[in-house]
Amino acid sequence: MSYQPSPHFLNDRVILVTGAGDGIGAAVAKAYAHYGATVILLDKDIPALEKVYDEIEAAGDPTPALYPLDLKGATVDDYGVLVDSITDNFSRLDGLLHNAAQLGQLAPVQHQDPQEWLETLHTNLSAPFLLTRACLPLMLGTKSDHSAIMFTTDQYNNKAYWSSYGISKAGIETLSKQLADELEAENHIRVNCIDPGPVDTQLHTQAFPAIDPTELAKPAAVTHNYLYLMDPASHASHGQLLSNHTE
Secondary structure (H helix, E strand, O other): OOOOOOOOOOOOOEEEEEOOOOHHHHHHHHHHHHOOOEEEEEEOOHHHHHHHHHHHHHOOOOOOEEEEOOOOOOOHHHHHHHHHHHHHHHOOOOEEEEOOOOOOOOOOHHHOOHHHHHHHHHHHHHHHHHHHHHHHHHHHHOOOOOEEEEEEOOOOOOOOOOHHHHHHHHHHHHHHHHHHHHOHHHOOEEEEEEEOOOEOOHHHHHHOOOOOHHHOEOHHHHOHHHHHOOOHHHOOOOOOEEEOOOO
16 A cells, blocks of 8 residues: 655644554554644553553653553453543544454364463454444544544464454454444544455564564554554545455
């Protein structure tokens, strides 16, 4: 895709990024800040969040906000408290990127650990649903011409042994399409999925320990679709799945 973002096209926008402590989430959060957004960094790893915060500050970009939260144990009330905090501090929310995920157990269905299955589904599917549900009233009330909700997915959503991780990603794609259909009449909130392809992240190393990470794209190299779908220039993209796969 030939796309060149305009300088500062995200000025005065507030964007919440989950899984912002490392990997793709951190890279995209820094990219959003570089183009002018105030980014709310959400992750369970506080030192990792602080590192991303410091890197954004050192680059001279808008000061981000930190919100430590472990999605695996978060409750409905926790999401309400998060949105209250965003409302009190910023009075708006222009973008929401669901990027946090856990791999869970890669094994045949009959050998799956039930607790790990439930935890993976909760982190990867139920948490994005609950967070979106909590954020929607604020996003609908934000006076922004173009707001965006994005979900990171994966091609491994219907293959053997990918279990709760694969099923959660299949569910994310369906959730994205349902939400896009429901928000069609709103015009100013676009909903899309992104499959970034193979990227040098901790999750990919967990899943494929034998693959040389130097052969993979770095997180900073896959931020273009995330920027594009946060740009008003992508107003025609709604209910879509953008993929970086080239095969």
